[in-house]
Amino acid sequence: MEALQVRHRKEQRDLQSRITQKKKQASKKTRKGVNDECNKLEDELKEKHASEVAAVSGEAPKHDDGVPSEQLEDLALKTDGDEKAHTTNGTDDIEDSRAMHLASDEAIVPSQLRKPNRQKARLAKRAADVEAQVRQAAEEAKNMPDMKQQERTRMLDSMKERGLHEKEIRADGHCLYSAVADQLEQLQIPLGSAPDEKSVLKYKAVRGAAANYIEQHGDDFVPFLEEPLPDYLHKIRDTGEWGGQLELMALAKSYGTDINVLQDFGRVEKIESGRGGEGRVMWLGYYKHGFGLGEHYNSLRKAA
Structure with missing residues (x-):
């Protein structure tokens, strides 16, 4: 179990490093997609660790997330200590990545999640109105004397x-x-x-x-x-x-x-x-x- 915990902590540190790097490189347009990807990686690692802890300790009572309560508490304390040990200039890497994440651009947002472009919609509506007016004028002109x-x-x-x-x-x-x-x-x-x-x-x-x-x-x-x-x-x-x-x-x-x-x-x-x-x-x-x-x-x- 001790060897497993050592490996888990290392994997968590590696993942946090990857996440921090991804968020630093994200633009405003890629922000949402990167954020979703990071959340998914964290969930997958958490689920993997929970399964491995359960396998080593036997069918121990599970926490809501599927991790034994004692192991979850121990992992949380040690992970927290590891995260604090990896801060730079007194700033938490995770908080720093979140700040950069909020200041970056969105680039690869799925098309279904993008907000509608109101200006394009207004221009399209105006063009449609003008076209309708032209058609109406042409129809009226047919009935007018030359x-x-x-x-x-x-x-x-x-x-x-x-x-x-x-x-x-x-x-x-x-x-x-x-x-x-x-x-x-x-x-x-x-x-x-x-x-x-x-x-x-x-x-x-x-x-x-x-x-x-x-x-x-x-x-x-x-x-x-x-x-x-x-x-x-x-x-x-x-x-x-x-x-x-x-x-x-x-x-x-x-x-x-x-x-x-x-x-x-x-x-x-x-x-x-x-x-x-x-x-x-x-x-x-x-x-x-x-x-x-x-x-x-x-x-x-x-x-x-």
Whole structure:
């Protein structure tokens, strides 16, 4: 029995050393798995020792764990003494391993024990919601009238009634100015922006004419602006900012020609130059739904 106890104590010390080493090397992600493995090793050794003690001493009365009460008490006292003898710098190896165990990462936690990733779950739910909304919008769109096609059909009918045909203008933010440039060519009116008009983009020359007129007659336009006049002029001259009602007014005055803007349902908006009697009229087609960028102007020429 004494030899058996000596061997048991040695095996317990060896196991504690192994356990300490495992827990020191554990990461946060491996913590749970290492802890479970260490508990299992301890239980297996304890059960083995209990069986061996029972075999040597005969069928002695068993403790709850299957170890004879006297042997269990003796082993506990001696093991405790051995553990105290193996402390370093006054710190118990077991307590040290537990502290490191709590500060380490978990790496090999079984997938069924991992906590669900809430962020991934939220992202997945959001993606599913967006997909559902897209499907719903597509279904609703099937039952909606094709605004683009309907507007196009009505515009073509209105052009035909007035003896006009359409010159399509590129939808690039400069469409109003490009359409006016095309109309000026049809009316044989110079763009009048540079000594050599061929060296300047046509739409850019028209932008310059609109900006110059607004700058020279600022009092007529400033009340309608939502930004300082210099900033507004910069947008007209140097950017792809869309043109609208104010620019049409400036161009009609600058080039001395009335401008008729044909719109959906055959409505015609007239911008007068103030030089009545000259008989020069530009025709533009205005679309609200017909092009990718939204609002758009085309040039309308007289049918041959």
